[in-house]
Amino acid sequence: MGRSASSTDGTFRIQVPFRDGQQMYAIEATASDGEQKRNITLNFKRETPEDNSNPASEARAEWF
Helix, strand or coil: CCCCCCCCCCCCCCCCCCCCEEEEEEEEEECCCCCCEEEEEEEEEECCCCCCCCCHHHCCCCCC
């Protein structure tokens, strides 16, 4: 997936699409000196039984 910069406290954010199916994200963090590593694997499964979304051809612009 690539590299991500972390905040000064070591936290980080990642934003990914949440599509139907199985998704696995293996995340590893390495200290700047290379001495310490941490890792976690996140697994998600999504199943949408029925898609009730409107196709683009039926979309309408609305003002709120």
